[in-house]
Amino acid sequence: MAELATMGDPARVAGRTRVGIRAGASYGVSLPDIRAMARRLGRDQALARALWVTGNHDARLLAPMVADPRETTEEDAELWALDFASWDVVDTCAINLLRKTPFAWALVERWSAREEEYIRRAAFALAATLTVHDRGTDDAPFRRVLMLAESAATDDRSFVKKAVSWALRDIGGRRPGLRGEAIALAERLRDSPSRAARWVGNDALKEFQKSRR
Known part of the structure; x- marks a missing residue:
């Protein structure tokens, strides 16, 4: 110190x-x-x-x-999560540590349902990070993230919706087998009555359109 x-x-x-x-x-x-x-x-x-x-x-x-x-341990992760109060600490934990643990996918599932803003952000920051680094895994857990993202996309808190978009964009951009599903989800969100979901959908679609060029 x-x-x-x-x-x-x-x-x-x-x-x-x-x-x-x-x-x-x-x-x-x-x-x-x-x-x-x-x-x-x-x-x-x-x-x-x-x-x-x-x-x-x-x-x-x-x-x-x-x-x-x-x-x-998972206990370590859960104890640290209770202290999450800033997006940069959340993302650093996801990128440098949590993605390398054997329980990373369990955290994505569990934390996506939590109400705390930064813990929910951690779920999708971790999912986005796994999309980049967990290349040996099949599409199933990433398809599950799309389902979780659709549920969380109505959360209007800034650091949650930005992480949801991050995960959606990375899955659509890095998992060829899921690109169509990711684009379809983004289009549904764009047309949603939820302002937050519309933001997520439009943000993801802008990225998908860039990658087509």
């Missing part, structure tokens, strides 16, 4: 606020510096847990980068 404190910049904390990051207690360490520190430290589950419980924003960005996915 002392080293993180020396790397901080208070101006960066203010900058994070401007992009919707609720930093709370934070030194304002840059993400490249946090990544470099994680590479130097290596995987250390005990350190990851200790960093997380500090409540410091920078420490919680570092924690999933040093956590060992082989030693991370």
Whole structure:
């Protein structure tokens, strides 16, 4: 923590606020510096847990980068999820840790039904991340994500609907066998009476149209 404190910049904390990051207690360490520190430290589950419980924003960005996915338990994931309060921490957990765990798909299913904004975001951020990295898996769990996305698309909270669109766009763009289903879902959402669903549908369709060019 002392080293993180020396790397901080208070101006960066203010900058994070401007992009919707609720930093709370934070030194304002840059993400490249946090990544470099994680590479130097290596995987250390005990350190990851200790960093997380500090409540410091920078420490919680570092924690999933040093956590060992082989030693991370579902209990760890659920405890950390209760503290999710910022989209960048959520996404860092999904990208750097949770996608590598054997229970990643179970979290997508379970968290998509949660009411908390950042836990529901985590479900779809994790689904989007799995779309990129879990290439050996067949289409079945990704098709299930499309069903979950259709249910969650009416959630008007900004960080949820952006993650739903992210997952929908990645599935349509990276899973050829599901592209047609993803486009059809986006079109249904575009025509929905729900304002949030229309936003998700239009956002995804813009991406699909770009990829046709």
